[in-house]
Amino acid sequence: MSKRVGVEVSIAAADAVGLCDVDVVAAYPITPQTHIVEHLSELVAEGHLDAEFVPVESEHSAMSACIGSSAAGARTFTSTCSQGYALMSELCYIASSLRLPIVMAVANRALSAPISIWNDHADLMYARDSGWIQVIGENGQEIVDLTIAAFRIAEDPKVLLPVQVNLDGFTLSHMIEPIMMPDKKEVKKFLPPYKPQLRLDPANPVTLGPVGMPDVYTEARKAQDEALKSSKAEIVKVFNEFGKQFGRKYNLIETYKSEDAETIIVTMGSISQTAMTAVDAMRDKGKKVGVVRIRVFRPFPADEFFAAIKGAKNLVILDRVTSFTGGYISGPVCLEIKSILYDRKHYPKIGNFLAGLGGRDVTDQNFVEMVDKVAASKDGGVPLAYEFINVRE
Amino acid sequence: MGIAAEALKNFKGFNLKNMPEVEPVSPGHRACQGCGEVLALRQAMKALGTNVVVCSATGCMEIITSPFPQTAWRVPWLHVAFENAAAVAAGVESAYKAMNRKGIIKSPDTVFVAYGGDGATADIGLQALSGALERGHNFIYMCFDNEAYMNTGVQRSSSTPFGAQTTTSPPGKMSKGQATQKKNLPEIAVAHGTPYVATACPAFPVDLMNKVKKASLVPGPAYIHIYSPCPTGWRCGIEESVEMARLAVQSKVFPLYEVIDGVYYLSRKVAKPKPVAEYFKPQRRFRHLTEADVQQIQARTDAEYDRLVAKCVVEVKEKKEKE
Numbered sequence: 001m002s003k004r005v006g007v008e009v010s011i012a013a014a015d016a017v018g019l020c021d022v023d024v025v026a027a028y029p030i031t032p033q034t035h036i037v038e039h040l041s042e043l044v045a046e047g048h049l050d051a052e053f054v055p056v057e058s059e060h061s062a063m064s065a066c067i068g069s070s071a072a073g074a075r076t077f078t079s080t081c082s083q084g085y086a087l088m089s090e091l092c093y094i095a096s097s098l099r100l101p102i103v104m105a106v107a108n109r110a111l112s113a114p115i116s117i118w119n120d121h122a123d124l125m126y127a128r129d130s131g132w133i134q135v136i137g138e139n140g141q142e143i144v145d146l147t148i149a150a151f152r153i154a155e156d157p158k159v160l161l162p163v164q165v166n167l168d169g170f171t172l173s174h175m176i177e178p179i180m181m182p183d184k185k186e187v188k189k190f191l192p193p194y195k196p197q198l199r200l201d202p203a204n205p206v207t208l209g210p211v212g213m214p215d216v217y218t219e220a221r222k223a224q225d226e227a228l229k230s231s232k233a234e235i236v237k238v239f240n241e242f243g244k245q246f247g248r249k250y251n252l253i254e255t256y257k258s259e260d261a262e263t264i265i266v267t268m269g270s271i272s273q274t275a276m277t278a279v280d281a282m283r284d285k286g287k288k289v290g291v292v293r294i295r296v297f298r299p300f301p302a303d304e305f306f307a308a309i310k311g312a313k314n315l316v317i318l319d320r321v322t323s324f325t326g327g328y329i330s331g332p333v334c335l336e337i338k339s340i341l342y343d344r345k346h347y348p349k350i351g352n353f354l355a356g357l358g359g360r361d362v363t364d365q366n367f368v369e370m371v372d373k374v375a376a377s378k379d380g381g382v383p384l385a386y387e388f389i390n391v392r393e
Numbered sequence: 394m395g396i397a398a399e400a401l402k403n404f405k406g407f408n409l410k411n412m413p414e415v416e417p418v419s420p421g422h423r424a425c426q427g428c429g430e431v432l433a434l435r436q437a438m439k440a441l442g443t444n445v446v447v448c449s450a451t452g453c454m455e456i457i458t459s460p461f462p463q464t465a466w467r468v469p470w471l472h473v474a475f476e477n478a479a480a481v482a483a484g485v486e487s488a489y490k491a492m493n494r495k496g497i498i499k500s501p502d503t504v505f506v507a508y509g510g511d512g513a514t515a516d517i518g519l520q521a522l523s524g525a526l527e528r529g530h531n532f533i534y535m536c537f538d539n540e541a542y543m544n545t546g547v548q549r550s551s552s553t554p555f556g557a558q559t560t561t562s563p564p565g566k567m568s569k570g571q572a573t574q575k576k577n578l579p580e581i582a583v584a585h586g587t588p589y590v591a592t593a594c595p596a597f598p599v600d601l602m603n604k605v606k607k608a609s610l611v612p613g614p615a616y617i618h619i620y621s622p623c624p625t626g627w628r629c630g631i632e633e634s635v636e637m638a639r640l641a642v643q644s645k646v647f648p649l650y651e652v653i654d655g656v657y658y659l660s661r662k663v664a665k666p667k668p669v670a671e672y673f674k675p676q677r678r679f680r681h682l683t684e685a686d687v688q689q690i691q692a693r694t695d696a697e698y699d700r701l702v703a704k705c706v707v708e709v710k711e712k713k714e715k716e
Contacts, residue, residue, distance in 0.1 A: 023488060023491040023492055023495065023497070024484065024487050024488050024491055026483075026484060026487070050491070050494065051491055052487040052488070052490055052491045054483060054484070054487050054528070055528070056480065056483070056524055056528075057520060057521070057523065057524030058520060058521075058524070060476070060477060060480070060520075060521070061477060061480035061483070061520075061521050061524055061525075064473060064474070064477035064480035064481045064483075064521065065480050065481065065484030065487065066484060067471075067473050067481055067484060068471065068473070068481035068483065068484025068485040068486075068487075068488065069484035069485065069487055069488040070484075070488075071471050071484075071485065072446070072484070072485045072488035072489060072492070073488065073492065073497075073498070074487075074488035074491055074492055074497075076484075076488070090474060091473065091474060091477065094473055094474060098473075193497070200446045200469040200471055200485060201469060201498075201500075202443055202444045202446065202469055202500070202503055204469075205443075205466065205467055205468050205469045205470070206469055206470075207459055207464035207466050207469075207470050208469075208470065208471045208472070209449075209459075209471055209472035209473055210459035210460065210461040210464060210472065211455070211459050211460045211461060212461055213460060213461070216461055216462070
């Protein structure tokens with residue numbers, strides 16, 4: 001039986017990749033992802049992990065090498081964030097369209113300019129339309145577990161899509177947390193060897209990445225969309241099996257004191273812990289407040305999300321990115337939610353807050369203010385499409 | 394003896410009597426008439442056979458061979474993007490290395506090839522190529538150099554020769570066409586300590602095939618720069634592309650040589666060189682150049698050739714190769 005040990009989340013994430021017995025890691029260093037790839041190269045150097053560590057010359061080549069590796073049939077991992085993601089993004093779109101089950105940890109960081117190494121979700125949202133499955137962890141244990149589950153989800157013959165495991169840069173990646181590392185034998189049982197449907201094999205030649213003329217392109221895109229759509233059921237299945245085997249059950253949407261809540265705070269990632277602390281304090285004062293956390297952003301679990309929030313009168317929706325709509329359209333998370341609510345003809349009051357940009361702290365008190373603001377607003381919620389939190393005017 | 398020389402010491406090459414019949418690139422592709430590039434690709438792939446994985450950059454050789462649901466490829470082939478064929482091949486090679494070691498596959502002799510045009514190699518893909526050469530992956534990179542971005546409509550690249558007309562280096566009152574000298578890619582490959590570097594062209598198919606075969610036998614990276622005439626972009630006759638490749642060699646514009654473990658060998662000494670003007674004449678991309686311009690280019694061509702010859706420690710005696 002494994003026990004909880006205090007370990008830095010990045011190190012634990014790399015150890016989880018090691019437990020999955022990957023064949024190839026191709027990566028380029030970028031703060032705050034560095035500890036993940038450093039530790040992986042150490043595992044390889046010490047002989048603890050039998051893999052090729054390819055120290056590529058850029059993130060663009062990192063994802064290129066991952067595509068080559070995965071197409072050759074190898075279990076493949078990389079990690080990046082921010083500008084690194086931006087540089088490799090061209091290939092990320094191709095990786096998902098080629099249906100390659102690459103797993104990538106993204107230590108979420110703001111985008112330039114000004115250059116900022118600190119945490120927000122700009123890279124996560126940059127990747128939103130890339131066709132990857134996106135999962136977001138709240139704490140170290142979750143990052144370890146989601147990483148192991150990610151390979152199983154990605155390699156499922158019904159899915160065959162790459163998976164991004166998002167962890168907040170510094171605020172999660174560099175924390176030392178008590179983490180229970182799964183037993184290697186147990187992981188092996190949970191995650192069988194990767195059996196590719198097609199691979200680059202001279203005994204069985206295939207042409208991958210051909211030209212798609214207008215008469216086939218739409219069909220290719222639809223097929224890929226169907227794969228992402230149907231991946232939701234497989235993700236749930238994998239989460240359930242993970243729960244059975246390891247005793248930690250994960251859902252697409254996580255709730256905290258939301259059942260009777262009048263106001264629900266919608267979050268993603270490690271900031272949810274602050275939100276829960278704020279909720280406890282507000283509950284003590286008699287405010288009916290709860291948290292709904294999105295763990296899987298792509299495919300977006302619309303029904304599960306709606307079920308979690310439909311009793312609430314007010315929604316406080318956090319966006320940890322600026323999407324530059326000119327002030328007229330909400331941030332990306334809020335936009336998803338408004339679309340879901342419109343389809344279901346359900347109109348709670350909504351406040352969309354851009355918070356925690358480029359490493360700016362978001363405090364318990366901030367959550368109290370956001371909750372009060374939406375609760376006090378007229379029908380339709382806060383009049384602005386979105387508001388910046390903690391900004392000096 | 395260096396690693397490449399060691400690997401090649403018992404090399405028995407192809408000749409006109411032992412040409413392999415295998416055609417990894419099948420006929421029926423969509424190349425333009427007279428395409429010198431697909432001819433070179435065919436020769437190169439014949440030399441390599443079928444135990445090979447090919448990574449293609451975006452470009453002519455990609456689009457003409459792979460319009461879904463058809464393919465001209467009888468060997469595994471992967472196209473990802475324009476600028477990353479070398480990095481993709483690095484990934485394939487690393488995967489094979491790990492999976493062979495771990496007993497997942499048994500394929501120790503598979504050869505890994507990346508190829509791209511001159512734009513994909515000299516411009517947008519230079520960084521990925523440099524990285525893959527520096528890391529020492531066991532793969533062959535082939536640059537099919539037709540001296541411009543032909544696939545997008547003949548725009549200049551850094552491999553376009555001085556004076557050439559392209560759609561983005563047009564001659565005019567203020568311009569003589571391409572204003573810069575051709576980037577020397579084989580030298581860049583040599584500077585990486587690449588064990589095997591060679592130049593080749595499809596007018597000398599036995600030489601080309603032997604160089605590609607040698608590249609596959611050398612452990613570590615190999616770089617082959619293949620001169621690939623493009624009648625469409627060079628604006629010469631479609632029946633003239635092999636002749637253009639031959640004239641490029643005979644006029645010293647494109648010398649054939651090998652660099653084995655950093656040691657230069659001239660493959661074919663040009664004893665009685667033809668004037669550059671003779672090579673230029675059938676190509677309308679040079680038509681606007683004045684006699685003085687051509688003389689200037691001739692002088693530079695001679696000087697470049699002399700510099701190369703000075704580097705060659707061994708000159709292979711003139712071969713008689715029937716084309």
